[in-house]
Amino acid sequence: MKAMLTTLHKGPRLVSNTGWQFCNSGLISPQGNKNSTRETSQQQQWYCSLIKNQELFQNKNRFSENKDQLRCYPRLYSSIIECCHKHGGKQFRLISRNIRPSVRAPTRFMGVLSDPENKGKKQVGINFDTIGSWNNRISMPILIKESIQTGKLIPQIPLEKIGTASLLGRRNRNEDRYAIKKLSSEYLYFGIFDGHNGDLASEYLQSCMSDSLSFWLSREPDESVVLRQSFIDLNNSLARHLTLYWLDDEQFSAGSTATVCVLQHSTELTIGHVGDTRALLCRGGKAIALTQDHNPDNIGERKRIQARGGVITPNSLGTPKVNGNLSMTRCIGNLPLKKYGVTEHPEIKTKKLDHGRDAFLALVSDGVSFVLSDQEVVDITCSCTNPQEAASRVTDQALQFGSEDNATCVIIPLGAWGKYSTDTGTIQYSFGRTFVPLRDS
Structure with a gap:
């Protein structure tokens, strides 16, 4: 028995949950089938010789003793158990007589493949999450070194x-910016910025954030420290620029939100965030919020502002604002409000991606999140065939529902892109939903 198990280890591809169906259907027979033109390989004969081992099924004591050995090969063990339960331990007679019971053939022999874990409609391809692969509608190269290290x-x-996609909406100019860049062979960088009081701050962050990240990544191994230092450095350099060149101009109060993602080896995601732009992760077809809006409604944010002498007052529409001016409590820039607790220090969060379950990462500005919930953004994206179509559809839907602000969306596809596809491409229109209050930055 030990020798037989050792021999089986040489042919791991035969060890599968559907291996017993090969024997039942007569596709493989150690006895030989005169009516069959298939020839069995030596490994297939070894596999069938174990399945038809009469003593293994008849002698209950020996079978129990060998359970521990068989559990080293979980798929093989489950195959034998399934054979024993379905055929009452008479697998030997089924094979030797070449009897073909009414067992449904595996789908791969029919030329039709479907993903049993797909939440939406069936599609070509099959997902093997159990062995670390994924089903994807987009062709993606494999990171060989990282795959070997992680298994x-x-x-x-x-x-x-x-x-x-970035749309103007009903504003005079588009103050939203986004950035996508490969920092090194290990790191990718994605960012979205929503400027207020002009686009000077958001334009500055779009141009300089990647250089600051690269600088700190070469000196600091902790990505959380890298993001924190980059936010602080850029805020300080922006403050110097505004003080030197825009002191007597309305642009002096320019500022911007920032949601910055650093992805290492396609698996380790670190997010730095200030303001009300958002990062969303689609896992299992559900939306996971990776950021939390920094606004005066948050108790912790409100206490910090009030402790520094700031005042939270609502505008005519009931939106709370810092000193009646800014609707967020953290941002880069906005120098006149820094002394009242409006800080540039980001909130940091880390997330390990699972490409077998994670379909995409979405970055959206408040022009989108103000009228669409996180799950609605995910549902719209899942209905699209490619990320570019998804980004355009999300921003179009935001304007349809009455968003007055600039609408920007960035969709980063991950390993399970297309796995949770849905049939509906848009959300049902509601006339009352267009009556949303205007919101100023």
Whole structure:
């Protein structure tokens, strides 16, 4: 028995949950089938010789003693148990007589493949999450070194496949900015910035954030420290620029939100966030919020502002604002409000991606999140065939529902892109939903 198990280890591809169906259907027979043109390999004969081992099923004591050995091969063990339960331990007679019971053939022999874990409609391809692979509608190269180290297939996210869209809305100019860049062979960088009091701050962050991240990544191994230092440095350099060149101009009070993601080896995601732009992760077809809006409604944020002498007052629409001016409690820039507790220090969060379950990462500005919930953004994206279509549809839907602000969306596809596809491409229109209050920054 030990020798037989050792021999089986040489042919791991035969050890599968459907291996017993090969024997039952007569596709493999150690006895030989005169009516069959299939020839069995030596490994297939070894596998069938174990399945038809009469003593293994008849002698209950020996079978119990060998359970521990068989559990080293979990798929093989489950195959034998399934054979024993379905055929009453008479697998030997089924094979030797070449009897073909009415067992449904595996779908791969029919030429039709479907994903049993797919939440939406059936599609071509099959997902093997149990062995570390994924089902994806987008062709992604594999990171060989990282896959070997982790024991799972790790895809390399192609930057050209990332979808982006930014619409003006009902504003005079678009103050939203986004950035996508490969910092090194290990790191990718995604960012979204929503400027207020002009686009000077958001434009500055779009241009300089990648350089600051690269600088600190070369000196600091902790990505959380890298993001924190980058936010502080950029705020200080922006303050110097505004003080030197825009002191007597309305642009002196310019500021911007920032949601910055640093992705290492396509699996380790670190997010730095200030303001009300958002990062969302689609896992299992459900939305996971990776950021929390920094506004005066948050008790912790409100206490910090009030402790520094700031005042939270609502505007005519009931939106709370810091000193009646700013609707967020953290941002880069906005120098006149720094002494009242409006800080540039980001909130940091880390997340390990699972490409077998994670379909995409979405970055959206408040022009989108103000009228669409996180789950609605996920549902719209899941209905699209590619990330570019998804980004455009999300922003279009935001304007349809009455968003007055600039609407920007960035969709980064991950390993399970397309796995949770839905049939509906849009959310049901509601006339009353368009009556949303205007919100100023």
